[in-house]
Amino acid sequence: MKRWISMMLALLLPLAASAAAGASGVRVLEAWARATPPVAPVAGSYLTVVNDGAQADRLLRVESDIAKRIEIHEMRNDNGVMRMRRIDAGLPLPAHGRLTLGPGGYHLMLFSPTRPLQAGGHFDAILVFEHAGKLPVTFEVRALGTAGH
Numbered sequence: 001m002k003r004w005i006s007m008m009l010a011l012l013l014p015l016a017a018s019a020a021a022g023a024s025g026v027r028v029l030e031a032w033a034r035a036t037p038p039v040a041p042v043a044g045s046y047l048t049v050v051n052d053g054a055q056a057d058r059l060l061r062v063e064s065d066i067a068k069r070i071e072i073h074e075m076r077n078d079n080g081v082m083r084m085r086r087i088d089a090g091l092p093l094p095a096h097g098r099l100t101l102g103p104g105g106y107h108l109m110l111f112s113p114t115r116p117l118q119a120g121g122h123f124d125a126i127l128v129f130e131h132a133g134k135l136p137v138t139f140e141v142r143a144l145g146t147a148g149h
Contacts, residue, residue, distance in 0.1 A: 024051075024055075024057070024131060026051050028047055028049055028127065028137045029048040029050060030048055033110070033140075033141050033142070034141070034143075035116075035117050035119040036116050039116075040116070042110060042113075044107050044108065044110070045139055047101050048098055049093055049099045051093045051097055053132075054095050057130055058090045058130040058131075062127055066123040067110035068112035068114070069110075070110055072107075073106070073109045075105060090130070091106060119141055119143045123141070124138050124139075125138075125139060
């Protein structure tokens, strides 16, 4: 009986996860942020967005009470100098594709965090897409020196 229940759970959990992605087929993998010192004026956060659907989409913005303002940014090497710029038009999410925000590339900048981000903690946010609409996500807070996924 226990084995049967375990098998049923193994089959149903992936279905529940895909249902949480919504009808659009957009889902989030590994949303995380680095821990911050108590008075840090900014924080970075990262995630991967997967589009299992046939329609391309666009990540327009991120909403959360974790910071006074959240912006989408890009870090890039410009002739040996790392530069960061705000992305106002959002980021494209191809059909049957993925969008990765990670250290050294696209990322989310949290300006004036409302509380320090402590390793082992978490915070909630809402990703806003052009077609998929709003998708809730929980970010895990990792140790300050965390380098990537």
